[in-house]
Amino acid sequence: MIELMKVTKSFQDTPVLTDISLTIQDNEVFGIVGPSGVGKSTLLNCLIGLEKYQSGSITIDGIHLEDLTEFEIRKFRKNMGMIFQNFSLIGRKDVFHNISLPMECWNYSKTDIKDRVEHLAELTGIQDKLYCRPAELSGGQKQRVAIARALSMNPRYLLCDECTSALDPRSTASILELLKSLQEQFKITIIVVTHEMSVVQNICQRMAILENGSVSLLGSVREIFRNKPGQLKALLGEDEGKVSITLDIGELAKCREYLDAQGMKYKITGGY
Numbered sequence: 001m002i003e004l005m006k007v008t009k010s011f012q013d014t015p016v017l018t019d020i021s022l023t024i025q026d027n028e029v030f031g032i033v034g035p036s037g038v039g040k041s042t043l044l045n046c047l048i049g050l051e052k053y054q055s056g057s058i059t060i061d062g063i064h065l066e067d068l069t070e071f072e073i074r075k076f077r078k079n080m081g082m083i084f085q086n087f088s089l090i091g092r093k094d095v096f097h098n099i100s101l102p103m104e105c106w107n108y109s110k111t112d113i114k115d116r117v118e119h120l121a122e123l124t125g126i127q128d129k130l131y132c133r134p135a136e137l138s139g140g141q142k143q144r145v146a147i148a149r150a151l152s153m154n155p156r157y158l159l160c161d162e163c164t165s166a167l168d169p170r171s172t173a174s175i176l177e178l179l180k181s182l183q184e185q186f187k188i189t190i191i192v193v194t195h196e197m198s199v200v201q202n203i204c205q206r207m208a209i210l211e212n213g214s215v216s217l218l219g220s221v222r223e224i225f226r227n228k229p230g231q232l233k234a235l236l237g238e239d240e241g242k243v244s245i246t247l248d249i250g251e252l253a254k255c256r257e258y259l260d261a262q263g264m265k266y267k268i269t270g271g272y
């Protein structure tokens with residue numbers, strides 16, 4: 001279980017996370033959503049101990065991250081697999097050696113590495129690609145390699161940072177299916193950070209919306225999408241009070257003058 005209590009994080013003098021409190025239960029798929037730049041990736045980096053936070057506490061399986069030394073954090077990070085939007089594979093290594101990298105770092109024996117890489121490749125459906133370079137793979141296949149690598153240390157948590165944002169809809173669907181089946185088979189807890197609401201609806205049971213550095217809404221995905229509270233509408237771009245009008249180009253200047261005088265926000269899009 002992951003518990004965040006009043007976590008704050010600034011870069012120099014710029015506050016990014018001002019008050020993050022939430023709990024992620026074991027074996028759930030939890031979504032963290034919010035507009036670009038709100039601090040989602042920063043939050044994940046705090047969770048895996050890559051970024052220090054200024055105050056508050058993060059407790060993972062009863063361990064307070066702030067109490068750990070650098071070496072303890074490195075060891076602890078074995079519990080946390082992570083995948084990214086850009087896959088973060090090493091171009092000059094083949095699939096086998098991309099997957100084996102964490103095990104090599106932790107000095108696993110050659111035979112253990114071989115067995116485990118083959119097993120992971122089978123689980124993720126890339127067993128026929130082990131000796132390809134990343135450049136020879138599709139986006140979906142690259143993300144499968146990244147997932148296999150993330151699972152190599154047998155983590156309790158899998159953290160996904162916009163992991164389908166670079167994929168077409170079909171590859172997105174197949175990666176989400178894979179994540180679901182891994183979660184069911186291995187009972188890992190999955191945290192999905194995304195700006196794509198369809199992804200959250202597809203695989204998450206609970207979600208948190210981040211707004212201005214804190215959690216503006218936390219709850220069950222089904223209920224949130226059924227009730228569509230303001231926080232969700234804002235994310236979906238369905239703000240109440242938003243209207244769309246069509247104007248002749250000749251009226252544009254007058255209209256802008258009026259809207260500016262009223263202090264109203266507007267966006268102009270062209271079209272014939």
Ligand SMILES: Nc1ncnc2c1ncn2[C@@H]1O[C@H](COP(=O)(O)OP(=O)(O)O)[C@@H](O)[C@H]1O
Pocket residue numbers: 011016034035036037038039040041042043
């Ligand atoms: N290493 C850093 N140094 C300074 N500012 C950073 C750093 N990393 C992120 N930021 C800033 O923190 C804010 C949140 O970034 P990020 O966590 O990447 O947002 P998100 O993932 O939600 O798009 C942004 O304004 C970003 O510019």
Ligand SMILES: [Mg+2]
Pocket residue numbers: 040041042161162
């Ligand atoms: Mg991000």
